[in-house]
Amino acid sequence: MTEFAKLTVTLTEPVAVVRHLRNDFRQESYDHIPGTAVRGALAAQWLLAHGDPDDDFLEIFEGDGVFGPLHSAASLPVPLSVKVHKYRADDDCRVLWWDAIREEVDVCQYCKQTLEFSKGGPIGKVRRTPRTRNALDAEGNARSGNLFNQSSIAAGNVFEGWLSGPALRSLRIDGEPVRTLSLGGKRTIQGNAEVAIDFGAEPEPVELVGKDVVLRLAAPGIFVDKLGLPAAEPDLCELSKVLGVKVSSVVKSWPRWTEVGGWHLASGLPKPTERAVQAGSTYRVRCAERPSEAALRALMVRGVGLRRREGFGALCRPVAPLSFYEWGGVLARLRADMATVERTLPQLHERTRELRSGIENDAPFQDQLARDDQYSIALRKLLDVTDPVLYGRLVTRLESGK
Ligand SMILES: [Zn+2]
Known part of the structure; x- marks a missing residue:
């Protein structure tokens, strides 16, 4: 029996988790808090309370637990299987998403506009802090060369995510639940956040269409084939094991390649870049029989592929935004x-x-x-x-x- 906990984080200060550090000091930052940042923030608190990393630390932070990404409804990626209006929808268009998982549609039936596949960007806009700011050091002085441009997620944003397995032990310090986190770390603007933890919460089940399971990535996914080479699809043996039923094939997939890096927590060194599929990648996989509800819920938090402890391969069930009509x-x-x-x-x-x-x-x-x-x-x-x-x-x- 896997144990879960749901984390709800309210930013009390702006946060920017930076995607690329570019030499012109303009940065792209995420619209959500990636699992790596959640794990890094909890690891920092653990080290503050316990001192140097020990076996316990390794089991919690480098073991088979999961530190999922924190998202809001607006920050989740539009699935790559979803078709959207190429240009702005009319006021009378009742639908904004057409999912190729279920239907093949090329034209909006209301405005007759041609549709195109999503590129996996966020569903909506998260509130941002629109000003140039300096990254500050511990004394409150501006660090040289750390001028950031419109890159922070504003205070007040609320994000949710899941932890499971040994990772749950990072949520209590000396028996008390963690109440605040300083999100960020290297290469980021740090921001404080209030944390609410629900140890009894139950995750949503992964989507089912008949006997097919629909996997929608909320974070980049890292998959390899039998030779260990990068793959564009999750491993069927892995899925069969988690779902408790035989998964025979990927019926259809909508992947897109990207690259991911990361930080090794214990050594503080950057990890080499790996090939991955981007957030929003979607797969419809065929099962021999309908998996149990419990297995579908467990899969939602567990995710798929490699480096799941850093939030890679996290899954989600995003909801279409409201049309003007709705x-x-x-x-x-x-x-x-x-x-x-x-x-x-x-x-x-x-x-x-x-x-x-x-x-x-x-x-x-x-x-x-x-x-x-x-x-x-x-x-x-x-x-x-x-x-x-x-x-x-x-x-x-x-x-x-x-
Ligand atoms: Zn339309």
Whole structure:
């Protein structure tokens, strides 16, 4: 019986986990917290409490436990099996995703636009801190050559992820659950975060279509063939073992190659780059019979392939974003309190202008967000839209009452 824990992390400071360090000091940073960063942050706390790495450390951090990536609904990758509009969807388009796992569609039935496969980018936009900032050293002085450009995920973002196996032991220090983490490490802007751990949480099962299991990667996957050479598909023997049923073939796959590096925790040295398939890669694999619910849940947290302890091969079940048409339901919940909506319209419109300049300011809405009702849930959803064009159109639609 594998044990799981669900980690919910709320950033109290901006965080940037950097993808590439480029020599022009402009950086690309992730929209989520990769498993390597989660593992690094927990390892740093362990070392602070216990001193030098010992056998226990190796079992927790270099053993067969899993430190999964932390994602929000917006930061998960659009599966590569999903077709999307090539250009902006019309207001009347009721659907934004067509999944080739289930249907072969080439044209949107509403706007007649040709569709194209996703490139595996994030589903939505996470809130970012739009300013150039310096990386600070322990004394609060700017480190030379560490000027970062618009690369931090803003404070307030909430991300979730899973740990399993011996990795769970990293979540308690002297018997007490970890409550804060300093996410980051080498090559990153560190940020503090509040942590909530649910030791009893149950992961979602991996998706089933008939007897076929659908694997959608939330992180790059590292697979090898029998000769140890890079492979574009997960190993069928590995899957058969985890699912407890014979997995006979990969029926269809939507992979894309990428490269991954990493840090070796105990030595603090960079790892060599490996070939991997990128997050969003999707596989439909055929099973001889339907796997058990428990096996599907265990697979979701375990992931597939190599270096799973660093979060590689993590799986997910992303949900399609709402179409403009589907936003009608959210706007209706706001309109149920039309008096408040009318009073708030000037601030809601002002936010469109702010979003265009990269500002996300929730302060004018704090009282309403604190309400414990459908209105506050709907308002949170609306304020989570950071695309100024979509947001502006939604506010106009809210105002017009359509
Ligand atoms: Zn359309």
